[in-house]
Amino acid sequence: MILLEKNIYFCGEKHPERSIFDQLIPLPQGTTYNSYLVIGSEKTALIDTMYPPLIDRLMKTLESNHVESIDYIVANHGEQDHSGALPTLLEKFPNAVIVTNPKCKELLMAEHHIAEEKFQVISDRETLSLGDKTLEFYFTPWVHWPDTMFTLVKEDKVLFTCDFLGAHHTDGELFADYSKELETSAKRYYAEIMMPYRTFCKKYVALIDEIAPKTICPSHGPIYKDPKFIMDLYRKWVSDEVEKKVVIPYVSMYNSSYEMAKRLNDRLQKAGIETVLADLVHTDEGEVAMELVDAGAVVLACSMVLAGPHPKAVYVAYLMNLIKPKMKYFSILGSYGWGGRLTETIDSLIPMVKAEKLDYIVVKGKPTSDDLDKVDKLADELIEKMNAL
Numbered sequence: 001m002i003l004l005e006k007n008i009y010f011c012g013e014k015h016p017e018r019s020i021f022d023q024l025i026p027l028p029q030g031t032t033y034n035s036y037l038v039i040g041s042e043k044t045a046l047i048d049t050m051y052p053p054l055i056d057r058l059m060k061t062l063e064s065n066h067v068e069s070i071d072y073i074v075a076n077h078g079e080q081d082h083s084g085a086l087p088t089l090l091e092k093f094p095n096a097v098i099v100t101n102p103k104c105k106e107l108l109m110a111e112h113h114i115a116e117e118k119f120q121v122i123s124d125r126e127t128l129s130l131g132d133k134t135l136e137f138y139f140t141p142w143v144h145w146p147d148t149m150f151t152l153v154k155e156d157k158v159l160f161t162c163d164f165l166g167a168h169h170t171d172g173e174l175f176a177d178y179s180k181e182l183e184t185s186a187k188r189y190y191a192e193i194m195m196p197y198r199t200f201c202k203k204y205v206a207l208i209d210e211i212a213p214k215t216i217c218p219s220h221g222p223i224y225k226d227p228k229f230i231m232d233l234y235r236k237w238v239s240d241e242v243e244k245k246v247v248i249p250y251v252s253m254y255n256s257s258y259e260m261a262k263r264l265n266d267r268l269q270k271a272g273i274e275t276v277l278a279d280l281v282h283t284d285e286g287e288v289a290m291e292l293v294d295a296g297a298v299v300l301a302c303s304m305v306l307a308g309p310h311p312k313a314v315y316v317a318y319l320m321n322l323i324k325p326k327m328k329y330f331s332i333l334g335s336y337g338w339g340g341r342l343t344e345t346i347d348s349l350i351p352m353v354k355a356e357k358l359d360y361i362v363v364k365g366k367p368t369s370d371d372l373d374k375v376d377k378l379a380d381e382l383i384e385k386m387n388a389l
Helices: 052-064 086-092 102-112 180-211 228-238 256-270 285-292 311-323 343-349 369-387
Strands: 002-005 008-010 013-015 031-033 036-039 044-047 072-074 097-100 119-121 127-129 134-139 149-153 158-162 215-218 245-251 274-279 297-305 329-336 361-364
Touching (some): 002 215, 013 052, 052 086, 072 086, 072 134, 086 102, 097 102, 102 119, 149 180, 158 180, 180 228, 180 311, 245 256, 245 369, 256 274, 256 297, 256 329, 297 311, 297 369, 311 343
Parallel strands (some): 044 072, 072 097, 097 119, 245 274, 245 297, 329 361
Antiparallel strands (some): 002 008, 008 036, 013 031, 134 149
């Protein structure tokens, strides 16, 4: 275990070899599962547990550090990367009680078949005494499940924020190094997990400002002894402001869509507008999502497959609808061979995207000089709009 503050310990695990999260999110560095032990003068509490495949590591850590009793297991969130070790812990520490909120209790009972009498249900801002340390609970639903909450050790001002403010980041030490690499990991994590709940994130950023913790301990990634780093990043990401940046995800079977995407990209760059030209065949979804966090506009370029847009483009459209980026403008560049429904299909996939739709440019076969003139016109419009942000 690693000491964080007096009688507050980290007892989690790194998992750098894990390559995908929830069978959905690529993990370039793997991830961490952060569990914490708080030892009061009268009671001991474990805050969050462990991902099921690594339960033995947690149990070995507790045993090797002579943890002989646990009175409370605080469940900030019911997902199994947090709660997977609960049955094993209750077997090892039969007198332990799970402290959580009503929604999390419901989920844990369904997932682990834990008896109802093993729970102590608390209310928002309720406190729990460990003797010389006091836990205070803050309900924070929808960052990112309806059951999530924060736990604060009041005397030490150490705040355990569950998934909020986390990062799938295993490079470096336990404590944040405040590097550009960590910022990238945190931004990717925000894009993939928190961005769909930006309004809630904004609310809980304000809550953390109210709490004013000395240390922030998320459930994934490093611990922040200086919370200003991650809080300033989140203030930027949850704001309504966007960058003068155009993201151009593309998939092109015979280079027609790519030719238009490249022309748009080059013209924007020449005018000083930041662009991201993302090849959807070789770029993972997390990288695209991260670029969408602060993009001012997105132009999706794609080929047709049979009578609809290429599946890679369909996936990105579906992803945009799920994560709801705050971009201001959207357009489509497309090409087809004999027909179909390209723009109609993509439009049907993005009802939650509230961006203004600019002219779509869809061509049959290879773009003509007239078609490329239309791309130039779209570029000029985007230049004007980006410079007006």
